[in-house]
Amino acid sequence: MRSVQVRRFGDPDGLEVVEVAEPAPGEDQVLVATEATGVGGVDAVIRRGTIGGLGFSPGFVPGSEVAGTVVSVGAGVDPTWVGRRVWAFTGTGGGYTERALARLEDVVPLPEGLGAVAAVTLGSAVPVARFALAHGHAAPGGSVLVRGAAGSLGIAAVELAVRAGAAAVAVTTSSPARGERLRALGATHVLDRRGAGDGPAAYDLVVDVVGGPDLPDFLDRLAPNGRHVLVGVVGGMPPADFGARLLAAFRQSRSFSTFSLDTVARADLRAARAEALDAAARGELHAVVHDVLPLEAAAQAHRRMDEGSVFGRIVLVP
Structure with missing residues (x-):
């Protein structure tokens, strides 16, 4: 089967499609025939080699979420899972492939009417946004700034903040055109990447996807x-x-924190993922897809990520 590996960390040209043996699911695992794989910001960060100390080495397969059909199961898994269409979290990597392994506890059945491309656009992004807003004590009537709102995670944070009753939902983005698209999704104020624009002078909560050298300026907000x-x-x-x-x-009693889904109980996380996919199937959340590309175009997808030209999510399909 085909997989995309990081043969050399750095620019996207280090991504290469290779033929590898099909894996066999271990205990409490399932093997998913991939219909769609989400291309996430963390994939690009890992490929660039800017996250150190986590043990990544050449041969690493990026991608953390896939959607498709379960084709085999390991010991301890009910065989009735075979043939079911699912969304699956593959871990830090392992998703850019034709057949992906996932632990059963990280698998959620796809609701009727939700396609694989939409599922991998929302399956990780919505739970991160949901729990990050809760982590930051978002409250009805408050003001929220989503920094880096044009990606799937930022878009999810905007929609969820609006649904939670925020009085102001400001966004930072790179162009007026993107700003208008975010307004259509519920944003009330649009700022540029440095935070200049028509928004409030101060915010109760900043949800930050970007980090980087300008982060301290947003602490001042x-x-x-x-x-x-x-x-x-x-x-x-x-x-x-x-x-x-x-x-x-x-x-001013201001505070800063990080947030990772690794700190959420597995049962709570699985329930949140199922709720997100059900809400998408009902049309309550929007899967904003920038482009759908073949698996072989993973390097092209990463170039677009590096250029900052992506609005929503790029999805790879075998």
Whole structure:
């Protein structure tokens, strides 16, 4: 079967399609015939080699979520799973492939009427956004700034903040055209990447997908008792001394935290994923797909990610 491997970390040309043996599911695992694979921001960060200390090496297969049909199961898994269409979390990697392994506890049946492409656009993004908003104590009537709102995670955060009753949902994005698309999804204010625009002067919550060198400037945009929740570093790591901005505004009682789904109980996470897919099937959440490309075009997908030209999610199909 075909898989995409990172043969060399750095630019997208280091991605290569290779033939590998089909894996066999182990205990409590299923093997999914992939119909669609989501291309995530973390995939690009790992491929660039900017996350150190996590043991990535050449031969690594990117991709953390797939949708398709279960074709075989390992020991301890009910054989009636075979033939079922599912969304599956494959871990830090392993998704850019024709057949992907996943633990049963990370598998959710696809609801009727929801396609594989939509599923991998929302299956990870919506739970991250949901729990990040809860982590930041988003409340009805509050103000939320979503930094880096043009990706699938940012779009999910916008839609969920609106549904939660936020009085103001501001976004940062790279162009007026993208801003208008985000307004159509519920954003009330549009800012540029540096935070300039027509939004409130201060926010109760910043949900940050970007990180990078400009992060401290957004700590300055927090209201008293405001919370900044970092959920991604697609713009790179923040400066080492960014906490000095919080200390400089000590009397404002502002706070900063990171958030990862790794801290959510498995049962709660599985329920949240199922709820997200059901909501999408009902038309309550929107799967915004930038493009659907063949598996062999993974390098092209990553070039677009690096250019910052993606609105929504790119999906790979075998």
